[in-house]
Amino acid sequence: MTVRIAQISDLHFGRDVPEVVARLLGELREVAPTLVAVCGDLTQTARAAQFEAARAFLDALPAPALVVPGNHDLPGWRVWARFTRPWRRWRSHIGTDPNGAVTHTAPGLVAVGVNTARAWTPHTDWSRGRINRTQVAAILAAFDAAPDNALRVVLTHHPFLLTGAGRRRGLVGRSAPALRRLRRRADLLLGGHIHLAYSGLVDGLVVAQSGTAVSNRLKGEPNSYNLIESDGDRLTVANRRWDGSRFATHERAAYARDGREWSAAGP
Ligand SMILES: [Fe+2]
Ligand SMILES: [Fe+2]
Numbered sequence: 001m002t003v004r005i006a007q008i009s010d011l012h013f014g015r016d017v018p019e020v021v022a023r024l025l026g027e028l029r030e031v032a033p034t035l036v037a038v039c040g041d042l043t044q045t046a047r048a049a050q051f052e053a054a055r056a057f058l059d060a061l062p063a064p065a066l067v068v069p070g071n072h073d074l075p076g077w078r079v080w081a082r083f084t085r086p087w088r089r090w091r092s093h094i095g096t097d098p099n100g101a102v103t104h105t106a107p108g109l110v111a112v113g114v115n116t117a118r119a120w121t122p123h124t125d126w127s128r129g130r131i132n133r134t135q136v137a138a139i140l141a142a143f144d145a146a147p148d149n150a151l152r153v154v155l156t157h158h159p160f161l162l163t164g165a166g167r168r169r170g171l172v173g174r175s176a177p178a179l180r181r182l183r184r185r186a187d188l189l190l191g192g193h194i195h196l197a198y199s200g201l202v203d204g205l206v207v208a209q210s211g212t213a214v215s216n217r218l219k220g221e222p223n224s225y226n227l228i229e230s231d232g233d234r235l236t237v238a239n240r241r242w243d244g245s246r247f248a249t250h251e252r253a254a255y256a257r258d259g260r261e262w263s264a265a266g267p
Contacts, residue, residue: 001108003151006033006063007208007226009192012072012215013053014044020214020223020242021057027240027247029062031227034106036063039192039210040070040117040157042094044217051093058094066104067094068113070157070193071127086119101138102155108230110146112139113155116172123170129158129193130173136181143185151230152187159191161207165220166194179203184260188228188235195219197226199237199253204261208237224250233257234265 006028028036038058043050058065073090075081081088087098096102098115105111116129143152158172160179172178172191179202182189189207196219197211211224223242227249228235234256241250256265 002229002231003106003109004031004033005035005037005111005153005190005228006031007037007039007190007210007228008213009039009157009210010041010070010195010212010215010217011038011054011057012041012044012212012217013057014047014050015215015217016053017214017216017223023242023246024214024225025057025060025062033063033227034109035104035111036061036065037111037113037153037155037190038065038067039155039190040068041072041192042067042070043073044215046073046075046089048089048093051089055093064104064106066102066111066113066155067096068102068155068157069094069098069115069117071117071129074117074119082119101135101142103142105146105150108150109153110142110150111153111155112142114139116156116158121173125170127193128170128173129156131156131158131178132174133177136178140181140185149232151235152185154182154186154189156189156191157193159193159207159209160189161200161202161209162194163196163198166196169194179205187257187260187262196221197224197239199226201255201262201264204263206235206237206255206262211239235262
């Protein structure tokens with residue numbers, strides 16, 4: 001059974017490009033994914049109108065969506081709101097509890113999303129995120145309840161893997177202890193935040209990072225999303241890039257599983 005996940009992130013409504021939004025929705029209708037994984041930063045500055053646009057986009061998706069927030073979904077410099085009711089608009093427009101885990105199960109798939117954005121962090125860079133023990137426990141509990149052969153997917157906004165180009169952005173805080181617990185129990189970690197698309201391996205897990213799907217906040221590469229397909233012990237990540245008029249496959253990576261350890265495979 002093939003599981004097909006469309007991974008999109010960093011929509012940044014408020015800085016969205018309407019033509020790209022429309023084409024992405026059209027493309028997703030054609031692709032007919034099992035799940036759309038939305039890896040955070042739905043808005044630019046967490047304004048009500050931006051959340052309304054994000055909500056309309058989610059409602060137009062042709063498949064179930066699993067959605068986690070990003071740092072831009074917090075009221076950035078509206079400090080009073082940030083500290084007293086950081087997730088009020090998220091709750092009212094998106095409807096999930098940012099303090100809990102969100103889960104989607106389908107035949108051959110269990111996906112769990114957790115919120116790694118924080119209203120306050122000890123780091124001077126407030127865009128940084130963190131994953132805590134409670135969140136990892138919630139992920140593992142959902143995985144434990146799933147059939148053995150289900151693909152186990154984790155959604156966060158902040159990344160578990162960086163490339164040279166994104167090194168200064170930082171990994172999700174507490175990534176090392178989280179990875180120690182997820183190792184051999186998760187298959188695929190999905191993230192965003194860096195606005196660069198790539199995939200790779202960390203501790204025997206596949207990490208897929210998606211670029212900014214529809215915003216003009218480009219960091220040196222075009223808009224894109226990832227189309228991920230898995231049938232049991234094989235998984236491919238195709239990065240579908242906007243070429244000015246449509247999305248087309250730019251890069252494709254393949255991975256194979258031996259037991260619960262993943263490694264790179266031929267295309
Ligand atoms: Fe972003
Ligand atoms: Fe972000």
